[in-house]
Amino acid sequence: MGRIFIDLLRLNRQFAAGIVLLSLVTLFALLSFVSPYPPNDSFVVPPDLPPSWTNLMGTTSRGQDLFWLLTFAIRNTLLFGITVAVISRILALVIGLVAGYSGGLVDRALMSINDTFIVIPLFPILVLFYFVMKDHMSWGLLALMMACLGWAYDARLIRSVALSLRTREFTETGIFSGMSMRRILVEEHLPYVLPIVFSTTMNNINWSIGFEVTLSVLGFTDINTPTVGVLIYWANQHTALVAGIWWWIFFPVLLVILTFIGLFLLAVSMNEHIDPRSRLGRSEG
Amino acid sequence: MSAPVLEVSGLRAYYRTAAFGIRREVRAVDDVDLCVEAGEIYGLAGESSCGKTTLIKTIANAIQPPLEVLAGSVVFNFKDQRIDMHGASREELRDIRWKRLSYIMQGSMNVLNPVRRVRHAFVDFAFRHIGRSKAEFLDIVRAHLRRLHLEPDVLDAYPHQLSGGMRQRVTIALATVCRPEFIIADEPTTALDVVVQKGVLAMIHSVQRELGSSVIFVTHDMAVHANLTDRLGIMYGGRLVEEGRTADVFRRPRHPYTAHLIASLPRLGDAAPKEGLTGAPPNLADPPSGCRFHPRCPLASDICQREAPPMTELAPGHRAACFHSDQVMPP
């Protein structure tokens, strides 16, 4: 794994660029731990100051230092994405591996349900969810909800790999030597699907952050926990663009776009690494 | 005697890849010379990964990276046209393809476009050479199919609706509809079961006799060669190691590898089990020194490790590349 990582870093520019971008974003998020201001205090600095050496990204109309506020926001946003990814990975792995391994009727039933979750439009459902939860809505609850709805696409990918593993010799050896299904899946099949799980994780984080930002900007989440989306929400509430406080919008959007592109580059380059055919194509061109 | 239809000289084609900074070179075809005379069926034999298919691709100029041609030439002398396959322009090549030179490919399963009816293949491949109106063209195609004992209905079928043997027959009809002077057949019977195989071979043979075409016929199956081909070339490790009239090669092989191939054919009354070759086929990314067969050869001596034996004419029209060809035992 480490060897692959170094190879990718050295020879794949997309991967290297993705790592650099994400390292910068992570580093920025880590700065929140040394922030001089707590995230929810307002009017700790003069409001509406443009970026300067004392306030690197300026200040908001609510008297917050945007630089330090954004460190908290990106930290929460990243944590949100990772939480959704981890929970939905577990669901996707279990369903994908079991469907691929079992085949037949079990596979068909699971994949029908799976396709259903791929097709159902989530946005209205999440809005409905917010609507009935209202003030009870929290960051964690939204993460849980999104994890429950966002595993399907990746389960399908994992299942297709598991399906091909099923007919391999080591699976049959495992069955004949009396290994349980759980042990075969965990010890024999899991290592094969991990690379895919890795690349889908990046896509999934992207997807969930995208939704979180969208819902927050509309005010359909807990607007008291700072995330990048919530920041943009408050900027809109204070009509920052009309008032000329452009930095309040600009820096959150910039940061979140860098995150998206970083994650995307990682996912794409890893996909390429997994698929040897496209790797061959790349080595010639 | 007129010039041979196909002259291959000094042909060398390697696969060159570079993945993660590591260069690799697979010497799939190394210094091959051969000729095919008008109207004959030339057989090409050898185990898998010996370079047969690469040689065919190179002859047909179906070269895609990472395959590269490094040296040598491939020249066809058609009735009124001489063409150098690697020197000709795209348009010149397009002009001879199917009219003068056609192919029957390995793995007939997938050579027809899976989402379109068979009819479209005939139109795409042959219409520009036969011309006339679409209706007349299809009449010619139908007549050709009937001559080959195929129902003209197959034109309206999708490839997946035909059986493997049927698909291969359709491909043969497709390859011969323009009455080409030269046909390249690359393992056309490999994926078929024995009964179907026999029918397909008979079909190729009869259509070849009717058209008077020359054929290069590639298969690893020595029994097929014995029954079908006029002359036979044996490849091993990217090189041609023996060539001669099929009957001569079978009667008196001059290369130990050929002898082994012939000996491994089953015969009536066999009692003892066949002796296999020890060792694996050579790794063409790092071929053995000298004669590429020496690590597996029962006759190998010091010189075989040091020098590559040249192709030498040992009897009229019978060449082999072996230092110990006189010791090779006839079967």
Added chain:
Amino acid sequence: MISGYPLYLLGRLGQFALVVFIGINIAFIVTHATPIDPVEQSIAAATQFGSTSPEAIALMRQSLRELYGLEGDLAEQYVAFWRRVAVGDFGPSLSAFPTPVSVLIGRALPWTVSLLVVSTLLTWALGNLLGGLAGYYAKNRTLRLAGLLAMAFHPIPYYIVAFLLLIVFGYLWPVLPISGGYKMNMTRDWSWEFIGSLLSHAILPVCSLALVGLGGWFMGMRSLVSNIVTEDYVTYAELGGVKRGRILGSYVMRNALVPQVTGLAMSLGAIFNGAIITEQVFGYPGVGTLLVSAVHVGDYSLVLGITTVSIVAVSLAVLLIDLLYPLLDPRVKVR
């Protein structure tokens, strides 16, 4: 083959029923998992904007209790919920009382559907065409650059791209209308002027949907094509001297389209999400804008109505693609 099609049809219809069933159930569970009394909350939210007569409130409460399924036990609530969904009756809207929810949705739906159809077809066709060319002519620099551009926008969520376009064309270079479906106060008389206004108002929403969508189709098609060019039937056609354009069109692209159509069916849900988010940014008078404003004014029946209609509409669109699919792939088998 003939025996295969009815089976395929049955399978697809079953999948359609399953999507609707599970979708509606999720909606039911979500609305019933709430710890708060949604009825009183909704009424409070709905009445704070103006005076509503006591009779209207009583009617509302009764209608809400039914909708929320608070009348009878859980089984009865469940049945009642389905009955309403089945006949498409979500009761009166609370914010536009007493206009029925179905009328409001019916008014908004054509906007969303036309926005979706136009942008999706455009994006899908363009993405596949460019991606196919980029896969076939892998060394072409212009196509590589196009790919890079398409990929740069792809990972950014719909909302942010729409927002960026809004800033660029609303504040920095205000040349395009950034809000609404047509010019305000214009009569909807289908004159050229009105149609022109419709089109110009659709440019930005369509563009932002296309910017996000292009990259996915582009990359998918490119990698499909780069695999298909190594297939036997392509090599064979090349050996047969078939023209390059014909190989690209009827051999390479034609085969690559098969999985791309499946991909389209699979992505419709996500594309729909994108459309309603984009609508909201540009104040486009479709379902998305309606949904967001319904949340803001606390119109529960409208939110629930839109959610259910969305689920059914998207599943129907998927079914439609599934039914057309055999025209593209003659090998249809039951999955």
